Amino acid sequence: MADVIGAVAALLMVLLAGIRWLRFRGHPWDIYYPKLAWLKASTYFCAVYLLAWATGALELVLTSPPVTAEQAANPAWVLYTIACYLFILAAYAGVWSYFTPVFERQKNTLVSAFFGFFWGSCQGLLFISVWLLIRKLGLPEWGTWIATFLALGSWQPNFHNIWWDHYIAPEHDTPMTQKIKALGCHIPNLLVTLTYLTLYGNLGLFVSFQVLACMSAAIGMRYPAPWVPPSAMNYAKRTSARVPRCTGYIPADPLTDRYTPFYPGWKG
Numbered sequence: 001m002a003d004v005i006g007a008v009a010a011l012l013m014v015l016l017a018g019i020r021w022l023r024f025r026g027h028p029w030d031i032y033y034p035k036l037a038w039l040k041a042s043t044y045f046c047a048v049y050l051l052a053w054a055t056g057a058l059e060l061v062l063t064s065p066p067v068t069a070e071q072a073a074n075p076a077w078v079l080y081t082i083a084c085y086l087f088i089l090a091a092y093a094g095v096w097s098y099f100t101p102v103f104e105r106q107k108n109t110l111v112s113a114f115f116g117f118f119w120g121s122c123q124g125l126l127f128i129s130v131w132l133l134i135r136k137l138g139l140p141e142w143g144t145w146i147a148t149f150l151a152l153g154s155w156q157p158n159f160h161n162i163w164w165d166h167y168i169a170p171e172h173d174t175p176m177t178q179k180i181k182a183l184g185c186h187i188p189n190l191l192v193t194l195t196y197l198t199l200y201g202n203l204g205l206f207v208s209f210q211v212l213a214c215m216s217a218a219i220g221m222r223y224p225a226p227w228v229p230p231s232a233m234n235y236a237k238r239t240s241a242r243v244p245r246c247t248g249y250i251p252a253d254p255l256t257d258r259y260t261p262f263y264p265g266w267k268g
Helices: 002-024 034-055 057-063 075-098 109-135 141-167 175-200 203-220
Strands: none
Touching (some): 002 034, 002 057, 034 109, 057 109, 057 203, 075 175, 109 141, 109 175, 109 203, 141 175, 175 203
8 A cells, every 4th residue: 555655646746746847837926826835735745755655654654553452451551642632632723723823814624624634644754754764773762762853853943934834834923923833832742742652653643643733733724725816915924034934924013913813802
């Protein structure tokens, strides 16, 4: 099955890259285009699935038992697993979504959840792929944990701030909410779930944690369907540095701007 998924991902990636080159080559980025965002995101998803196939992560996730009998009978495992799901829900369906400006985007929960599923599965597979590659270095178990945490902790914020939040996600932050989400959601997510992976090795459940996180985030930001018209309001501004980074939405007065989470009466 992993080989089939890898082959389909490779074919789709070539097809999507061709469509983008033929139809959107030189496309100006002065407005948010959902159709192009979906195209780029889908190409990225295919690339991650290919990486997971190459590292063996995909095969392991598909063939490893989700839960062993010993784990099911272990109260510590049961409590930690429940705690992980509760934390992800509180962090992403709660904190992350509450502190997310959605501007004028309309809800389409089914489409957002569909996007979030593939986003989350790729995030989980990417994390496992890095974990497996670092394990090849022969480090002690917790040395692998530290190296993986440092590698992913460096990759994720830069990847999102430089590329993902500009080309894929519609504007969904302010400078303050970027900090809130990093400290309250993303860093704890990596700490809690990577520790779970190191202690118990439940690859499928680890991926499910990231799927739940990204589905919650996609629904929380009201990720638009590909047929939604382009919008300048959803375009993520960037700095003018040599390596531009997304700034987040900067209102003139965050206490009175109705698009920010600091507006009086804000309900998320």
